[in-house]
Amino acid sequence: MAIEPNGHRIVCMITFPTLAHPHVCLSLKFPQVKEPANFTEAMRDPCWRVVMREEIQALENNKTWITTHLPPRKKALGCKWVYKAKQKSDGSVERFKAQLAILSNHQVENVDYTKTFATVAKMVTVQVVLAVAAARRREHHQMDVHNVFLHGDLHEEVYMKLPLGFRVSKTDMVCELKKSLYRLKQASQCWFAKLSAALKTYGFTQSLSDYLLFVLKKADCYLVVLIYVDD
Template sequence: MTEEINALLKNHTWSWVPSSPSQNLVGCKWVFRIKRHSNGSIVRYKARLVAKGFHQRPGIDYVETFSPVVKPATIRTVLSLAVSHGWSLRQLEVKNAFLQEDVYTAQPPGFIDPIRPSYVCKLHKALYGLKQAPRPWFHHFSTFLLFVGFIRSQANTSLFIFQQASHTVFLLLYVDDIVVAGSDSTHLQQFISLLGGHFDIKDLSPLIYYLGLQVLHKYGTLHINQLKYAHDLLHKANLLNSKPASTPLAAKVRLSISDGALISNPTEYRELVGSLQYLTLTHPDISFVINTVAQFMSAPRTSHLVASKWILRYIKGTIDLGLTFTPQTAAARLSANSDAD
């Protein structure tokens, strides 16, 4: 908690101001999390100070915001390129992301200023130490990348590419998690140092565990799986001890919008299907069936829930499977197919 408070103060996240009846005071709380390796061992203990956003009113206290989220297909493509060319893969994390609106919060629990106990915290419009910034942090981060020579991919706004002579760097941005792949390890380290001089960056060393992906490097190949993520899904659904299914969907099953009774708690179904969609990053074999069960999100029925849990039973039997990237010696060739309507 002290480390988090010191990081917030270092970045000039807020200033003390007297409380006023005109302020919509947003509460705050500590959220504790244990960050683990893919094998379950502890990486570190994390404490995050978060604002209670439900105290805000849309259109009055905040406007629409945007978080950069890289597409799964882009992640796979960059990993494939990095393996084929033997590039270095590094993982970074940006500390302390905030929005751009004026927000007044209560003082952090356990860290009340003894001199000004009745004051409140006014969050700056600045992010990562950039004072009086009028736009969201992503604007400043992307502007910096463009300034130093990166270009933004037209296919994915969260992918930035740098090319200069024989040096190439790919940067993937998922909210505040970053993966960089570079053709030259020395040049890549120079860029990371440059980035750290302008933003509060934590270098998490070589890419090993990213967004629930376990990344294994072996003999020039790279293997990714979501073993821990899949295990947590099975645990949440109470299916860890279930009998594995041999196919993602039962044979001759045709789901319809009227088959079975409506589910009393549709949120459970939506959360399950949404979680399964993220699993397709390393399990493309379930993409079709996930698309099928996702068509009934508005009014899910018991038959749809049964089909979703069947998919989990299939995952139970294939939990250790993933994607392996091997170096490609032949020139890359892209092909596309279009289904004309």
């Protein structure tokens, strides 16, 4: 029987009898879900073709970019498709997800980005908010916003090569980004600036100890909003 250097027997840690039934089902299902390694592989599967088409349509509906000619002395950033198969606890596929991500490692500071901001709430803030809500028996809810990074307005001049699968009439065109895209260095900064401005217009006050905490106080209302990014 194999023994790890720390003294724990591997068989006692990973054998199926020690796992709950849903986890066993998930373990057995893993090899059946193969995520594409690249665009060529994804195009062979109609499921991935559909989600890529839907992603492009969502980006166009959101007015994420306009197609134009690349200006002189400007460089267009590359982009890539990222694929993920979301699974339920029993191992079955919940949905296929395809995201278009920009290659931000080629961005140059003060050229196509200036400020960056990590939208991470302090753990002590999360603990205090939950503790106060529990002590005062307040209602608390969690809301998930899909494609949140795509809603940030982009103020810098950023150009991107045409994504694979996207066709235009002329081959020398590029995408001029009007809104932020996944993996863009300023993506967090862009959407948070838009969200915080909207909350302030509704009367929320931003905390100085944690910029991700907003509070609304009125005669018959006390509302606390805590923002965080989980991915």
